[in-house]
Amino acid sequence: MLLRVILLILPISHTSNIFAGSLLGGSHLTALYDLALILADSGHNITFVNIVSRGLDKCVPHPNIHVANIVVWDSQDEDMMWKDCIADVMKGDSGYALEAFGPSCIEVWREVWKRSAGVFSGEEVLDMFSRTQFDVILGEKVENTGLALLGTVTNVPVVNYEPSFMIELALLHNNLPMLVFSQPSLLLNHRFHRSPSFTEKLSVLKDAFIFLPFIQSGAEAMQPFLEKFGFSSLRDVKNSVKLYLTNDHPAFTFPFLRPPNDIPIGCANLLESKHAPIEFSPQIVQFLEESVGKDVIYVSFGSYAKMSDVPWFSELINILIELDLRVIVKVDKYCDKIFPESVLPLDWAPQKDLLRSGKVKVFVSHCGNNGRLETIFYNVPALCIPQFADQFINAELVKLKGFGESLMKEDIPYRAREVVTSMITDHGTYHGNMKKA
Incomplete structure (x- = not known):
């Protein structure tokens, strides 16, 4: 299906040259690279x-x-990203997530957009286009990264690869209404599976105003690069975006109002992994062998998170230890905590292999976009503890669809034992829901 979609805009008569541009590291970068691998396997040059x-x-x-x-x-x-943008969010109350995007964090993101746009509208990249006839530009967040500008300048169509909550870009592109207050809401309303009350609508409006400076930071950072090529605003370059590939699966979000040029392809990058051999390090192999007859829990809150000094994270791990569970936990390079033998700390975890191994009973996660898709593909129930951005929406979807549970970090001392125990007891129900979906 993915290849058919791409072929709609690629010349069928020859191998195509595709220019792909990354943003930051972690799951965003690897998700785009996985998509590039699919196209490379189909014979295209990337x-x-x-x-x-x-x-x-x-x-x-x-x-x-x-x-x-x-x-x-x-x-x-x-x-710097952790210190100015993420640390306070991870350590503070869940309701603090938006307020944490203060001036210092906005400045960090403005710098992200500025450096990215500087690369993708710079001489080195333009020189690549002068030497190679590219058929397509593929990227994520293409408007703020400078890739949409690059497409306009070089007259090459752009494909935007986005997580599901960014579907509003496709809606705006087609002059369709954003479903801010309808069902489902696509902007900052975390209880979007039902129609929000009047008070909730006002709350969403307030959140939108709080978040507005952050949203504007991308456009502000892009302005000098737009003017360099004679454009006044991002609206002047958005028509270079011809196709939106949404990193989403209908089992989570059907029905959405989708424009004709927005195609959900979530889990496409996982298809080949089902047949690939699992190669664990000796450390992981030994831990899993020693865990036979016990329930194994995998815990990870992403590649950027430095959880060693986050109090609720330590409390969560202690609760899992008290429940006599075997725990594989993603830690950061700064972590010097001594764990008991029932815990395996890893500064890098082969997440896909762990989830598809059949050895993990529950995945405890912030519920980022890639993680929630991997859980349903590999049928591993998720306990979502969302922190910011689309994670709240993802957690609500996981709970709503019966694929797992959602828990706020403030509730860990009071409810974590009960929720984890219940998920292990009812594992078959969650697993069945995911397999059916």
Whole structure:
């Protein structure tokens, strides 16, 4: 299905040259690279520009993918992102998520957009286009990264690959109404499976105003690059975006109002993994062998999160230990905590292999977009503890569809034992719901 969609805009008569541009590291970068792998396996040539230091270290090389590293974002910048944007969100109350996007965080993101746009409208990339006839530009958040501008300048159609909550870009592109207050709401309303009350509508409106400076930061960062090529605003370049590939699965979000050029392709990047051999490190193999007859829980809150000094995270792990569970936990490089033998800490976890191994009973996660799709594909019930962005919506969807449960971090001391125990007891129900979906 994915290949058919791409072929709608690719010349069928020859192997196509595709220019792919990454944003930041972690799940965003690897998701785009996984999509590039599918296209490379189909015989297309990919030029993949990576702007993140060591961003593709864990990605599998492919003879049809040429990686061009134009690095403008390194580990020190990741530390800055954590300090100014994420740390307070992870440590604070769930209701604090929007307020945490204050001036210092907005400045960090403005810098992200500025550096990215500088790469994708810079001389090095334009020189690539002068030497190669590219058929398609593929990227994520293409308007703010400068990829839509690149498509307009070079007259090459752009494909935007986005998580599901960014469908509003496709709606705006087609002049269709955004479903801000309808069912489902696509803007900041976390209880979107029912029609919100009048008070909730006012709350969403307030949140929108709080979030407005952050939304504007991308457009502000892009302005000098737009003016360089004679454009006044992002509206002048949006028509270069011809297709939206949404990293979503209908089992979660049907029905959405979808424009004709928005196609959900979530889980497409996981199809080949079902047949690939699982190769665990000796450390993981030994832990799983010693866990026979016990319930194994996998815990991860993403690649950027530095959880070693987050109090509720330590409390959560302690509760899982008290429940006599075997725990594989993703920790950061700063973590010096001593764990008992029932816990395996990993500073990098082969998440897909763990989930598809059949050894993990429950996945405890922030419920990012890639993670929630992986759970349903591999039929592993998810306990979502959302922190920010689309994670609240994802957690609501997981709970609503019967694929797992949602728990606010404030409730961990009071409800975590009960919820985890119930999920293990009712594992078959969640597993059955996911398999059916």
